[in-house]
Amino acid sequence: MGRKREFDMDKALDAALCVFWRKGYEGVSYTDLTQATGVERPALYSAFGNKEALFHQVLERYYEHYLDFIPAALELPTSREVAAHILLSAAELNTRYPDRKGCLGVHGALAGSDDAEPIRRALIDARADGEVSLRNRFEQAKQEGDLPETANCAALAAFVLTVLHGIAVQAKAGFSRDMLEAVAEQALSTWPTGNSTLSRSS
Structure with a gap:
């Protein structure tokens, strides 16, 4: 029989997630990970694989536990409500923890070394x-009359993600939640509306 692990895998993943969120993928060393998790390097390797494999598991956990507001937003009745829920939730999440502001995914996608390219x-x-x-989702809204027939749904999706990523970067730079919510509301003030009753009421 293999030797039983002497640490909690979920707690170790949560600790690693916090480190990656705070320092970015390339900024994290194995010393950081062992100190945060309380698990020695050989045991970390055995449980999670190398640093890249561990980050993939951390990212999956991040999406599941912190970005669940995105799939929830897609179920809302109107396209504006979808966009508003995503942007305002991001403003809250990105400023929730003073020691790890911003977005784990956005920081990791910024420029890095060749080793971090995967x-x-x-x-x-x-x-x-x-x-x-x-x-x-916006194409569906267009078909329902919630968005005008002239709406460019690809551009709208890119617009929401551009503002979303900007919120993450500015949160990391120290913008307050109030300011980021104001930015979100400013972006939403230009949202196109269709001719459906649902669209006008929202």
């Missing part, structure tokens, strides 16, 4: 998947 590509691909989901 991580950067994975994050870019995940963002692209999210953009497709958002575009499809």
Whole structure:
């Protein structure tokens, strides 16, 4: 029989997530990870694989536990409510923890070394998947009359993600939640509306 692990995998993942969120993928060393998790390097390797494999598991946990507001937003009745829920939730999340402001995924997708390119590509691909989901939701809104027939749903999805990523960067730079919410509201003030009753009421 294999030796039983002497640490809690979920707690170790949560600790690693906080470190990656605070310092970015490339800024994290194995010393950081062992200190945060309380697990020695050989045990970390055994449980999670190398640093890249650990980050992929951390990212999955981040999406599940912190970005659950995105799939929830896609279920809302109007396109404006979808966009508002995403942007205002991001403003809250990105300023929730004083020691790790911003977005784990956005920071990791910014420029890095050649060694970190697989991580950067994975994050870019995940963002692209999210953009497709958002575009499809806006196409649905267009068919329902919630968006005008002239609406460019691809551009609208890209617009929401651009503001979303800007919120993450500015949160990291020290913008307050109030300011980021004001930015979100400013972006939403130009949202196009269709001719449906639902669209006008929202």
